[in-house]
Amino acid sequence: MNASLSLGIIAAIVIATVSFAFFSIRRVKMSPHEYIVGNRSFGALFLWVLLAGEIYTSFTFLGAAGWAYGLGAPAYYILAYGTCGYIIGYFLLPAIWRIGKERNLLTSPDFFVARYGSRALGTAVAIVQFVLVVPYVTLQLSGLQILLKIAGYGTIDGRTAAVISFIVITLFVFATGLRGTAWASIVKDALVIGALIFVGIAIPIQFFGSPAAMFDQLLRAHPHHLLLAAGAADHGEIWYVSTVLLTGIGFFMGPHSIAATYSARDDDTLRRNAVFLPLYQLVLLLVFFAGFAALLIVPGLKGPAADQSFMLVVQHFYPPWVLGFVVGAGALCALVPASALLLSAASLISKNVLGDALGIATSDRSRLLTTRILVVLVGLLSLGLWLTEDKSLVSLLLVYYNGVTQFMPAFVFGFLWKRTSVWGVTAGIAGGLALAAYLAFNNLQIGGANPGFLALALNVVLLVGVSLVTRPPVEAST
């Protein structure tokens, strides 16, 4: 009975969120620009909610708690890299938005076509980004399954429930596009903040008297847990510094983040978002508190089980309706980012592969239709890949972050250096991706530093070197 109560609450939360978003966009007139980038009309607060909705995924929360539980201090990097990402975003996003507005861009690869004058490069970028993003969607499905399994008190394996909620969300994206995702993010953010105040503050108070008392006990039980290991050790100081810098640089490079950037009403909206988004990191601190509390309350969890630590505390010690709300908030953290990812993956194919490369469905009406159909197809593809439990997905995820980071030099040099040529960018991205993949698959680290750095350095060297010996693009002079 416990399981049906908590799962019932989760179902109610998902249905209420979807209905709310449907209701909110019922008068919106659809076009490809409305569907993919919200007609470039989102104001500061609406965009803030959308960005927060996309950035803080189920794995941000489960992973952050798991790191706080299992590794301790290395988890702090999650607080720092997002903040560095927002500082860089303050300058980068308005520049991306301006060229998006001037040239009427829809997708991240569109930037490469506009700046470097090569449709072939745009199509290649679209295919690479598609390959990187689809495993990221399946990751959200794994998050969803873990959550629903906990909510079912072990009576269900979570898989069927995850599939059903994923199909609901795919149909939701099919109908509503980016604006619907933003409305759903409002519900998600409100619920998440409520749930995390509960797990991050109420649990430490109830079990230890106060968060401060929890830290006292944690320091006595695990004196080194809250400090970084020295120097080049695994997850040590060098790892921390290099990872914060690298992941900060790549922070906004996912194609869904670029789509969200285009959706802003003006460039100041993006600057205001960069100013205020660091405040959202507070919720991560609450997740850390929950992870630390769980380490003392339910010690001994290993590997993936550590990610579930604070959820297990809620499951063991609180009534089913509380579990239902906490897991419901978590489920939205999987479903809202998944909808943004699906939408961007579908638009990469409909715009840059079907439209630009093959000349199919280039009118507004047919582009809207093909994008919608592709949302469903990409959803089914992700679902299929996830159900086959293909091991290559795990390796692709290892490359996701370092992979999308390889697009950063093309943006930065594209804005700052006129000579940057299409061949320079192509060589940089190809070399960077190849090295990032090689290092990730072979699990190589150099001096404790994040291996993505080498890939990014190679990328920049190739970009500059090849640009110097090739012709600058014609577009650059216009």
Add this chain to the structure above:
Amino acid sequence: MSRVRILRILLVVLPIVALTICVPLVNRIEPRLFGMPFILLWILFWVFATPGFLWGVGRTEGRW
């Protein structure tokens, strides 16, 4: 370089430096506040100071 420009660069570089290469220098437990170790307090301080710094950057650009 004008003074405004130097100020703007400082406002950008300071939080990034504080959140990255300074962290190994503050990798210790004491002093604590609300039970939290010093390294965590340091990172939190800079995370929540960053909106102020970025707002300041906007001021130097005459935006708000």
